[in-house]
Amino acid sequence: MKKIIFIILFIPFFLFAQQEAKVDSLLRNLAESNSGNKIDIENSITAMLYKSEMEPGRKISEYLQRILPDSKFQELYVKILIHSWRFYPFKEKINLLNKAYPVAKKLNDYNLIGTVEVYKAIAFRDNSMTDSAMTYALKASDNLEKSGNPEDLDDVTNLIADLHYWAGQYEEAEVLYKQLLSQPRMKNHWRYYTIQDDLGLIRIKQKKYSEAETYFKKTLNSLTSKNMQHTDSTALPYVFRMLLEINVERKHFTEAGKYYGLSLKLAERFEQNEYLPAIYAYKGDIYFDAGKYDSAITFYYKALELNKITPNIEDSKHIYEGLSKTYDAINDIKNVNKYLVLLNQAENTADSIFYRSRYMTTFAKYNYNKFKREISGFKERQSFLMIFIVIISVSLFTIGYFFIRLGKANRKLVTKSIEAANLPGQFVLLPGNKIEDSERLEPSIIKEEDDVKKTGKELDQGLVNDIIYKLEKIMSDEKLYLKPEVSMDQLSVLLATNRAYLSKAINNTYNINFSTYINDLRIKEAVRLISDGEHKDFSIEGIAAKAGFSNRVSFTKAFYKSTGVTPSFFIKHAGDVVNKENFLNNN
Numbered sequence: 001m002k003k004i005i006f007i008i009l010f011i012p013f014f015l016f017a018q019q020e021a022k023v024d025s026l027l028r029n030l031a032e033s034n035s036g037n038k039i040d041i042e043n044s045i046t047a048m049l050y051k052s053e054m055e056p057g058r059k060i061s062e063y064l065q066r067i068l069p070d071s072k073f074q075e076l077y078v079k080i081l082i083h084s085w086r087f088y089p090f091k092e093k094i095n096l097l098n099k100a101y102p103v104a105k106k107l108n109d110y111n112l113i114g115t116v117e118v119y120k121a122i123a124f125r126d127n128s129m130t131d132s133a134m135t136y137a138l139k140a141s142d143n144l145e146k147s148g149n150p151e152d153l154d155d156v157t158n159l160i161a162d163l164h165y166w167a168g169q170y171e172e173a174e175v176l177y178k179q180l181l182s183q184p185r186m187k188n189h190w191r192y193y194t195i196q197d198d199l200g201l202i203r204i205k206q207k208k209y210s211e212a213e214t215y216f217k218k219t220l221n222s223l224t225s226k227n228m229q230h231t232d233s234t235a236l237p238y239v240f241r242m243l244l245e246i247n248v249e250r251k252h253f254t255e256a257g258k259y260y261g262l263s264l265k266l267a268e269r270f271e272q273n274e275y276l277p278a279i280y281a282y283k284g285d286i287y288f289d290a291g292k293y294d295s296a297i298t299f300y301y302k303a304l305e306l307n308k309i310t311p312n313i314e315d316s317k318h319i320y321e322g323l324s325k326t327y328d329a330i331n332d333i334k335n336v337n338k339y340l341v342l343l344n345q346a347e348n349t350a351d352s353i354f355y356r357s358r359y360m361t362t363f364a365k366y367n368y369n370k371f372k373r374e375i376s377g378f379k380e381r382q383s384f385l386m387i388f389i390v391i392i393s394v395s396l397f398t399i400g401y402f403f404i405r406l407g408k409a410n411r412k413l414v415t416k417s418i419e420a421a422n423l424p425g426q427f428v429l430l431p432g433n434k435i436e437d438s439e440r441l442e443p444s445i446i447k448e449e450d451d452v453k454k455t456g457k458e459l460d461q462g463l464v465n466d467i468i469y470k471l472e473k474i475m476s477d478e479k480l481y482l483k484p485e486v487s488m489d490q491l492s493v494l495l496a497t498n499r500a501y502l503s504k505a506i507n508n509t510y511n512i513n514f515s516t517y518i519n520d521l522r523i524k525e526a527v528r529l530i531s532d533g534e535h536k537d538f539s540i541e542g543i544a545a546k547a548g549f550s551n552r553v554s555f556t557k558a559f560y561k562s563t564g565v566t567p568s569f570f571i572k573h574a575g576d577v578v579n580k581e582n583f584l585n586n587n
Contacts, residue, residue, distance in 0.1 A: 081100035094123060114143035154183070158194075161173045161176035237270055273309065482548040
């Protein structure tokens with residue numbers, strides 16, 4: 001038993017040691033090579049990343065990333081960073097490519113620069129970021145065109161075709177795919193089988209499953225051909241996963257069962273976990289068709305859990321649809337409704353991604369020749385984008401400056417309001433109180449103001465002074481304004497006058513009406529409560545009630561009209577003003 005465990009642990013180490021020795025040997029050959037076979041040796045090294053299984057391949061990548069940065073093999077270092085991307089998730093892929101770009105730029109190698117941008121575009125496309133994908137595709141074409149090698153532009157043509165596919169423009173995509181396949185250089189090239197896959201995907205979307213199966217079987221034959229160069233071993237689980245889907249859709253469940261076993265085995269072997277949700281979901285479909293609903297639900301849930309790890313919106317739709325139809329078959333209405341809601345949400349999300357892709361692809365809809373003609377236009381668009389960014393930046397700066405100034409102005413209003421509220425003697429309006437209207441009036445006061453307007457009699461100044469003296473004294477001593485029900489009638493009786501005289505006295509002295517006078521006194525009381533710190537035990541409703549208002553709405557409106565700021569802003573900044581004044585007074 002110990003021997004078996006030792007062998008299991010030792011074999012991976014032994015295989016990696018062999019591969020590392022092979023890499024070192026190739027590097028020695030590269031150091032001694034002439035320019036003629038240099039590229040062939042570099043391609044042999046990068047091909048090891050694709051031919052190796054996941055873990056050994058990742059170790060080779062990590063080994064080369066350690067030894068190459070400070071070596072003279074900078075072109076190879078860039079290629080390793082580019083072609084190591086399959087071992088990593090999206091963010092790490094982008095990080096690798098970001099490392100590769102400045103090195104390629106320093107080498108002034110347009111082929112390497114363009115290739116970095118192509119793989120960035122692919123990473124963004126696979127992450128449903130179609131706008132970024134198109135941007136990098138345009139940049140890549142610009143640089144690859146400068147390399148002077150027609151083969152270098154194959155990546156961009158392939159990418160543009162992919163973007164057409166994701167946008168649902170299948171005819172445009174197929175034209176470009178077949179244009180690539182017609183090139184003699186495609187024979188025995190790795191791109192040949194990926195394009196076969198792409199054509200198979202188009203046939204699946206068109207529900208032409210027999211033709212789709214033919215394309216994927218061509219890919220399978222290519223992958224197992226001895227003449228195939230740089231074969232990616234991880235492509236096998238993908239092909240079997242697609243053949244599984246095709247046969248489930250055709251209801252060829254015996255064949256589907258065979259492909260289920262192969263795709264699952266290979267996906268696990270090559271750590272292609274992103275395929276597992278779909279594989280389990282299609283197994284659920286097989287069980288559903290056989291009427292084995294419990295088994296179907298089990299596999300849908302397996303797919304659901306794995307889809308949380310490697311989310312895919314199409315897999316989500318498939319799983320939710322499978323669960324809803326299975327629960328419907330066993331009459332579990334609660335779960336049917338649950339998964340129909342989730343299905344609807346997933347479909348809405350998928351539609352959003354689809355139409356965004358279509359918009360971006362339509363915006364840049366062109367074939368290869370048009371793409372080349374528009375490179376200069378793209379540079380102009382880059383300049384326009386920079387101008388647009390500058391305009392937006394200036395606008396944001398201006399808006400930010402405006403809000404800073406506004407904040408300072410509002411804080412000044414807080415200071416002035418506190419000062420006005422604490423002035424002794426004669427009544428002084430708060431700084432924000434510039435207009436008179438009934439919008440701030442308590443409901444009980446509005447009618448009284450209308451009634452007073454009916455008298456036109458002028459008052460003598462001595463009577464005015466007497467009324468105002470009594471008014472200010474009673475307000476100072478008894479603070480009647482703190483009572484929400486205070487009215488002009490009540491005050492008139494207490495001051496031994498009538499409503500008309502009281503109203504005109506207030507208007508002649510302060511140039512405001514009775515309601516503004518009462519509300520301003522109430523707001524000053526609220527300002528004092530806040531500036532003295534007494535408000536801390538109250539909500540805004542509590543402060544309003546303490547100041548004599550019957551509700552929060554009328555208080556908030558009156559507060560803003562009188563001070564120029566909202567109660568919440570005042571509460572936030574009043575403490576700073578008071579602390580500053582205390583500091584100045586103490587010093």
